[in-house]
Amino acid sequence: MAAKIQKTGIWSSNPGTVRGAQTCLEGDPKGKKMLYLNGNNVIIRDIEDPTQVTIFNDHARATTSARWAPSGYYVASADERGMLKIWDPNNIGEAKVKEYQPISGPIMDMAWTEDSKRLVVVGEGRENGGAALIVDTGTSCGTISTLGRTSTCDVRQKRPYRAVIGADSYVVKLFEGPPFKYKSQYQEHNNFVQKVRYAPNGEMFVSGGSDGKLFLRGGDQGELLKDLGETREKGKAHIGSIYGISWSDDSKKILTSSADKTAKIWDVETGQAVTEFTFGTDLEHQQLGCLWQGDFLLSLSLSGNINYLDPNDPSKPCRIVQGHQKRIVSIAVNEDRSKVFAGSYDGVTTWWDSKTGLAKTVEGRKKPTLITQIDYKEGKLSTVGMDDTMRLIDDQTLEYMDDSCGLDSQPQSVCRGSGGLTVVGGIQKVTIVRGSNKASVLEVTYNGTAVDIHPNQSEVAIGDEMGNIHVYTLAGDTLTEKTSFKAHCEAITRCRYSPGGEYLAVASASKAVEVYHHHCDYAQDLDRKNYKHNAKITDLAWSPDGKHYATTALDGSVYVWGLEKPNPIQAMKVHGRAATNCVVWLDNASFVTGGDDACLRTASVTF
Structure with a gap:
């Protein structure tokens, strides 16, 4: 095969x-x-x-x-x-x-x-x-x-x-x-008209606007039948803009959603709201759309959450479907590979059940603004972002921890090790963090665009914007430079040690990937320059058994490489028209990728 x-x-x-x-x-x-x-x-x-x-x-x-x-x-x-x-x-x-x-x-x-x-x-x-x-x-x-x-x-x-x-x-x-x-x-509206919808039987239509008004009209001549909500507060159906309208199948009720952070069911005959759903008080709880499909009532939050509504318990959604809205920039996986964590550039972090493919958003008081990269180890997820801060997520509570670590420069890469160790590569600085406390800062002359810790935690490899790899010995919280070498002619985008520590794979903006022997003073393995991606490589990840590694690129492709052959197995346009930004393996024959389409995609590989 x-x-x-x-x-x-x-x-x-x-x-x-x-x-x-x-x-x-x-x-x-x-x-x-x-x-x-x-x-x-x-x-x-x-x-x-x-x-x-x-x-x-x-x-x-x-x-x-x-x-x-x-x-x-x-x-x-x-x-x-x-x-x-x-x-x-x-x-x-x-x-x-x-x-x-x-x-x-x-x-x-x-x-x-x-x-x-x-x-x-x-x-x-x-x-x-x-x-x-x-x-x-x-x-x-x-x-x-x-x-x-x-x-x-x-x-x-x-x-x-x-x-x-x-x-x-x-x-x-x-x-x-x-x-x-x-x-x-x-x-009759005195602000923008946001939604008009005919009843399924065609006898009426309803219009809702930014004035919070909801008008019911005859379906044939358009004559005004009712001003829904005229007896309510301020004579409005909602106190915020109405963005969603959906009819029940029998044309007897209307579901509306609003920027006032509520959704309501209206009885057409009486003109009164018979049920009011509440979602919260934060800005992200504004409701921007709704849908009534048979027995299912859905309302859409500004956060992108799809809320399933139960008229018998309007105080909270009976189910919430969550996910990303913006491009996914980094993903990580826990030890047993049952959870996949994903971070998008808008600061949202989610965890996904690898068996069901369903997601939950990571909550907490101290969320990042723009995420650069994430990494997982020993029950904690380290995240770094454009706010020059490293934050931790607890695997058990699936919330951001209250403690965070301010960094002295903008972080560009992160790797998490054992014992609460996190190494952050930044602009002319490499920071060692223990838990959420800054342990040491190493001044360097380059920008740390990629970083990885050797599995035995004796060395740290850091890639820079000029295509160089800098290898440091790690003793406690101190980094001492061991060697450096030219790996590529353009910026290093990712470097990863194999699970056993025998190899260091290095990917770059030059579209190429190379593998170096750790035990042979980082001597180069097979020459793979004739088997480049067609665009900048964005991520690299090793399979659990260390026999293969996968790379992703801006052209949407995914390549799977073996150690014995220089030519890869190729898959193009994994995320359609979008770039593929990151990859992790679920087992030795399947992996997950994240892309600019804000989706995660699963794939299997046959060798």
Whole structure:
């Protein structure tokens, strides 16, 4: 059997969110799956089992909206350039993708007609912010006239068709068709209109805005039926902006989510809120989207958490799906490889169950701001970030410890050893930390871009920005230079001792990786310069048995190397269009990678 790398799973990112803007969270017609966006990706997950993940990554720019066709056979998605793509969610990567550009700017929302043949889109075009088109050909089927930013739209799911849009000009407009043409407009809102949604039966639609108001209107003529929440505090449905609206299947109730950090269920007949869900008091608890799919009620937090709601216990979510929103820069694994820790550049650290692929966010009072690198040893995780601080995470509590260590220079690399030892490579300084206390600082003439501790803890190898490796003997908390050598012609990005300590593998920005013999005064092993990556190498990790090592690169590739052969086993575009930033092994035949798509990907290798 030929040696190969096989992709085996996706540990998904969570929705990307922006404060002050509604976030896409949609469902499929069968009520089984949810759809959301992160970066260039459209992510589809099973609601009952969110570990079942499918990703569409064909967009070249950041995605802005997506919607499932009523037939269930197509999804329409759009990006910040205004590119609209129609694709088959059941056959991603194989079926043909249709592409149109109906407006000249970002498409913020879209809606299908009930026959899945027409599409209405709105956004921020230079000449017009809306369009109606026939899906098969891309030709126009009416005029959606709107100026300025238009954030939301929907289409009545029965004939005669009606399209409704909501704009930042505080206006709600109604169109009839096809071909769609202007019918009437309404301006009860006194701030941006963030969301409009028709009831499944088409008899009504509701609009919510940044004014906290929620208006219910007739589905055919748009006449005002109710001002939901007019009897509540300040005469508003929510005291913050309304960003999410979703109807129950029977069109009798509405779920809303708001920046006031609550979600509410409204009874359409009485116009009253019958249930109010609370999430917390912090900024990250603002709710930017919601979805009602059958028995499942979901609300989306600014932090990216997907909250599963239980009307019988509205005081807290009955389940929270967590993950990363920004690119993952470093990952580590505990001793028995049951937990994978991941850090993203926005300061979020998560731990993942390697068996289930589900994540929990590491909490604690002293969280970092921007993470540079993480490393694990003996029940503790050391993290360093752009705030010039090293912090510790306890493996048992899975929280940041209260103690932290301030560093004298910006850290660029970290390695954790036994006995509470952490070595931090920084700008012209190498810092030895014991526990959370600074033990010693070594002044150097280079920047420590990579660092690793020998398994017997007798030596420390540090790579610099000029391609040199500096080897130090470690006695207590004192480093003494032993030797240095030129390993590459460009900056060292990662250096790693093999588990047994016999070899030191060194990767660099020059796209090459080399292996050196520790017991032979770091003599070079096989020459691998003819088998480079096609882009800068970002990480390197040895398999537990020390027979192979994996490298990742900015071009999204993963190479697995053996000690006996210079040529690697290659896998390209592991993270789609995104770079692959880091890798750890789960066992001798499988590994996990983290990338710019904020996802972790699992793969197996056959030698």
